[in-house]
Amino acid sequence: MRDALAILAKDLRIEWRTREGISSVFVLGVLLLVVLTVAQDPSPETAPTLAPGVLWAAFVLTGLLAVQRGFLLERENDCLAGLLTAPVDPGAIYAGKLAANVVLLAVMQTVVVPLTGLFLHLDLIPRLPALLLVCLLGNVGFASLATLFGALATRVRAREVMLPLLLLPLLVPLLIGAVEATRAVLVGGLAGASGGLGVLAAFDVIFAVAGWLLFAYVVRD
Amino acid sequence: MRRLLPPLTGLVMLAALAIVFLVVPTEADMGIVQRIFYFHVASAWVAFLGFFLVAGASAVYLWNGSPTADRLAYAAAEVGVLFCTLVLVTGPIWARPIWGVWWTWDPRLTMTVVLWAIYASYLMLRAFGGGDAALGRYAAVLGIVGVLDIPLIVVSVRLLRGIHPAVLTRQEGGTGLVDPWMRVGLLVSALALILLAAWFVDLRVRGARLDDEVAALRRELDARRGEVA
Amino acid sequence: MDGPPLRAEGLARRFGGMPVLTSVDLAVDAGEVVVLLGPNGAGKTTLLRMLALLLAPTGGRLLLFGTDATRAPAALRRRIGYAGHEISCYPDLSGAENLAFYARLFGVSEAAARIARLLTWAGLDGAGRRPVRAYSRGMGQRLALARALLHEPDLLLLDEPFSGLDPEAVERLQQQLLELRAAGHSILLATHDVERAAPIASRLAILHRGRIAWVHDGRAADAAVIVAAYRAVVAERV
Numbered sequence: 001m002r003d004a005l006a007i008l009a010k011d012l013r014i015e016w017r018t019r020e021g022i023s024s025v026f027v028l029g030v031l032l033l034v035v036l037t038v039a040q041d042p043s044p045e046t047a048p049t050l051a052p053g054v055l056w057a058a059f060v061l062t063g064l065l066a067v068q069r070g071f072l073l074e075r076e077n078d079c080l081a082g083l084l085t086a087p088v089d090p091g092a093i094y095a096g097k098l099a100a101n102v103v104l105l106a107v108m109q110t111v112v113v114p115l116t117g118l119f120l121h122l123d124l125i126p127r128l129p130a131l132l133l134v135c136l137l138g139n140v141g142f143a144s145l146a147t148l149f150g151a152l153a154t155r156v157r158a159r160e161v162m163l164p165l166l167l168l169p170l171l172v173p174l175l176i177g178a179v180e181a182t183r184a185v186l187v188g189g190l191a192g193a194s195g196g197l198g199v200l201a202a203f204d205v206i207f208a209v210a211g212w213l214l215f216a217y218v219v220r221d
Numbered sequence: 222m223r224r225l226l227p228p229l230t231g232l233v234m235l236a237a238l239a240i241v242f243l244v245v246p247t248e249a250d251m252g253i254v255q256r257i258f259y260f261h262v263a264s265a266w267v268a269f270l271g272f273f274l275v276a277g278a279s280a281v282y283l284w285n286g287s288p289t290a291d292r293l294a295y296a297a298a299e300v301g302v303l304f305c306t307l308v309l310v311t312g313p314i315w316a317r318p319i320w321g322v323w324w325t326w327d328p329r330l331t332m333t334v335v336l337w338a339i340y341a342s343y344l345m346l347r348a349f350g351g352g353d354a355a356l357g358r359y360a361a362v363l364g365i366v367g368v369l370d371i372p373l374i375v376v377s378v379r380l381l382r383g384i385h386p387a388v389l390t391r392q393e394g395g396t397g398l399v400d401p402w403m404r405v406g407l408l409v410s411a412l413a414l415i416l417l418a419a420w421f422v423d424l425r426v427r428g429a430r431l432d433d434e435v436a437a438l439r440r441e442l443d444a445r446r447g448e449v450a
Numbered sequence: 451m452d453g454p455p456l457r458a459e460g461l462a463r464r465f466g467g468m469p470v471l472t473s474v475d476l477a478v479d480a481g482e483v484v485v486l487l488g489p490n491g492a493g494k495t496t497l498l499r500m501l502a503l504l505l506a507p508t509g510g511r512l513l514l515f516g517t518d519a520t521r522a523p524a525a526l527r528r529r530i531g532y533a534g535h536e537i538s539c540y541p542d543l544s545g546a547e548n549l550a551f552y553a554r555l556f557g558v559s560e561a562a563a564r565i566a567r568l569l570t571w572a573g574l575d576g577a578g579r580r581p582v583r584a585y586s587r588g589m590g591q592r593l594a595l596a597r598a599l600l601h602e603p604d605l606l607l608l609d610e611p612f613s614g615l616d617p618e619a620v621e622r623l624q625q626q627l628l629e630l631r632a633a634g635h636s637i638l639l640a641t642h643d644v645e646r647a648a649p650i651a652s653r654l655a656i657l658h659r660g661r662i663a664w665v666h667d668g669r670a671a672d673a674a675v676i677v678a679a680y681r682a683v684v685a686e687r688v
Contacts, residue, residue: 166363
């Protein structure tokens with residue numbers, strides 16, 4: 001897995017160098033948060049109930065764009081060929097890209113989550129560790145499918161619409177689990193979130209393994 | 222075997238219709254509308270089976286690249302989405318007189334909609350993914366991931382039930398099938414629809430193979446024309 | 451894993467139903483520069499990608515260093531260097547960073563020193579720190595070549611290395627390829643540019659209609675003869 005780390009490091013270095021990816025992901029996340037909240041015009045009483053849904057909708061939509069960008073980077077100058085001519089297992093490429101996507105999402109969440117607390121009148125400080133766990137599990141699950149299908153989508157026609165088209169139905173269990181876990185955490189803490197966390201954990205394991213095994217079929221001709 | 226399929230399907234279908242509309246007694250609570258239940262549930266079973274067939278054929282295709290497996294996966298998806306649509310159409314027809322609403326987000330309905338959406342995305346990929354020869358492989362990956370999603374969907378929609386108390390509960394299985402003829406009706410309907418689906422899949426697979434053969438012949442012709450000129 | 455660098459027997463490739471390569475027989479021996487000629491669209495890139503283990507053949511057999519290419523692909527990849535149409539370097543990283551990344555993937559020892567030497571050899575000393583996005587086309591191609599050589603491959607596969615280069619750069623590249631040959635590397639070079647490739651070739655082959663249509667087996671071939679033969683094959687007078 002040293003190769004996976006090398007790829008992760010490379011992706012993060014590129015994102016840091018241009019800051020185009022990071023900043024657009026930040027801005028988009030915040031924008032979505034604002035738009036999704038304002039449109040529903042919540043009162044201070046109803047606002048907290050909106051939070052889980054709004055948060056995860058924002059994360060997923062932002063994540064879709066981040067993943068697409070990530071694979072566009074590989075298409076430029078046909079860098080993917082460079083990777084594939086190296087003695088690197090496609091599974092390692094998958095793992096590296098998955099990790100990079102998780103990091104990118106996490107970075108975006110460090111800004112969006114506190115802002116959500118602000119906009120929706122929530123006291124998040126005591127909940128932060130629990131929220132962190134939910135976000136981590138959700139990120140890994142999202143990235144596990146998004147990395148696999150991101151690679152797939154860049155190789156077919158109509159790729160901009162194909163990625164959300166393919167991913168969103170498959171992500172339903174993740175969304176249900178994540179929103180439910182977030183809601184439980186905001187209300188009572190980790191204990192009540194076991195159902196959602198269970199779904200998230202199962203999702204993560206199943207699709208991280210499946211993605212790792214299937215990635216070769218997507219990138220190797 | 223193949224030639225027997227259409228007449229056999231017809232026969233079993235007639236039997237199913239006869240049983241459902243003539244033999245089975247009218248259900249006590251729901252009345253005549255309940256008769257749609259037999260085809261509704263049978264369609265759901267076929268839709269689920271279709272999903273597993275897509276995944277199985279996809280796995281075989283990834284394993285050995287057999288074009289038949291590829292065509293089978295595509296055909297199974299097309300037929301599967303057809304029956305899934307039937308489920309989603311017959312459901313509300315049944316629900317409206319009984320529950321008073323066209324739709325509700327109870328676990329089973331949610332699951333069926335998500336299933337339908339996954340089927341639909343598979344067909345979108347096939348139809349609009351472009352002419353790349355590797356498209357069969359990509360679709361196969363989607364087919365396998367889709368079937369892996371099913372247990373997760375089943376578990377996660379149960380979470381929903383826990384949160385929003387079920388407004389309306391389904392009334393089949395436990396309270397429903399009191400008369401033994403009802404069970405027979407369900408099984409015969411299921412058999413009829415499975416045979417129908419199998420027939421459709423067979424037709425689609427043969428059609429797809431003919432399409433490929435025509436395309437190959439066209440290419441051969443173009444190449445020969447190029448050579449002569 | 452010892453054997454002639456490359457033996458292709460009856461190699462074929464179809465895309466969907468379309469055959470691009472019908473049956474290709476090709477050999478590259480140690481210390482040779484084999485030039486693969488053919489017009490655009492003949493399938494040179496497809497063939498090269500297959501030889502670089504980027505694409506699986508749909509028929510035929512490929513032996514690299516005496517080993518079947520379907521076995522031990524990772525070990526074989528360490529002995530092949532591939533520079534395709536695109537430079538395969540990340541535009542937002544510097545030349546040196548790109549090389550460092552690939553050095554990690556290929557497990558190159560003493561990477562820093564090797565990278566520095568390669569950058570000098572490629573004439574990219576100063577540019578090594580600048581992002582690849584800022585490179586001229588010639589610089590990019592030199593970097594791609596450096597990347598292909600990073601892990602000291604025994605077999606080098608180059609796809610249209612002369613395209614877009616000015617005459618000075620062409621001469622420089624020809625010189626470098628001859629040096630590499632003298633140092634023991636084997637090179638397979640695909641191009642449609644007969645005039646530029648002929649001077650450095652040990653052997654020439656012409657790819658036409660999915661097969662090798664003509665092979666000139668000899669050193670120091672007369673460029674005019676080759677050009678004439680090439681034109682004849684393509685015009686199908688052969």
